[in-house]
């Protein structure tokens with residue numbers, strides 16, 4: 001079977017399209033005939049490698065997939081061959097206290113498909129049966145693949161972690177990325193108002209067409225945090241959704257109301273930021289981390305998306321053979337929405 005994989009860490013030149021043996025599902029596992037995959041920034045972190053990350057090579061890239069159940073391993077009863085499904089990329093032990101109470105992404109042995117585990121950019125892949133959910137019928141295979149990681153992450157950030165409510169104002173940094181756009185769609189769908197930032201006026205205009213109430217160009221704005229606060233009538237926004245890290249934490253603090261929350265899931269601009277703890281406690285700021293989501297988060301997100309017939313914002317679709325070109329587009333930050341691979 002064909003797969004896009006790396007045999008050593010490095011740049012896009014290390015991404016190989018080649019033949020790998022078809023995997024056999026073990027107990028509780030399903031072999032999926034992948035129809036489409038979708039890219040995430042995580043793919044680039046994995047491809048580059050980082051200290052402490054040891055992977056069995058060749059390592060198939062990719063966390064997002066949609067497909068058809070091809071073969072079910074022993075004991076699998078939740079799905080059968082022929083079922084059209086999407087994949088929750090977070091794999092947990094399903095036996096510890098955190099898994100048993102439904103917080104699978106807090107499991108001490110939590111791992112991600114495509115990161116610590118074999119990925120999805122292949123014709124056939126193995127997935128734990130409990131990580132599969134029915135594909136929303138209104139979505140194409142590519143749209144369904146694009147939904148999983150980004151919308152799941154945004155869903156848990158907003159609802160499970162930050163307790164987002166209708167009527168709240170939300171600052172979303174770096175609109176154009178998958179999680180940021182998913183957050184914009186969910187906030188808008190559930191009656192919130194979003195102010196978004198970007199270095200591109202074109203991306204800001206497109207975000208407004210998707211429902212953003214205001215756009216701030218952080219390159220040309222004198223003070224993006226003050227501008228967001230002014231947009232909220234001087235009160236300050238209720239919530240900041242951050243995927244960028246170092247560059248945006250000070251902006252969030254400047255934009256928030258007293259009692260506001262920051263929820264973060266990424267560090268595309270760097271992992272270290274200075275936080276004034278006096279500002280944090282005096283202003284009752286909640287600073288929350290979030291990674292992926294639980295099976296309940298995944299099913300709640302899919303139910304909402306299916307009910308509203310919401311579609312993820314798609315940037316471009318490439319064939320599997322052009323996985324390296326697709327990664328290059330994402331690495332350059334040129335995309336607006338999700339980049340998908342047709343398998």
Ligand SMILES: [Zn+2]
Pocket residue numbers: 092093094095096097098099100107108109
């Ligand atoms: Zn566990």
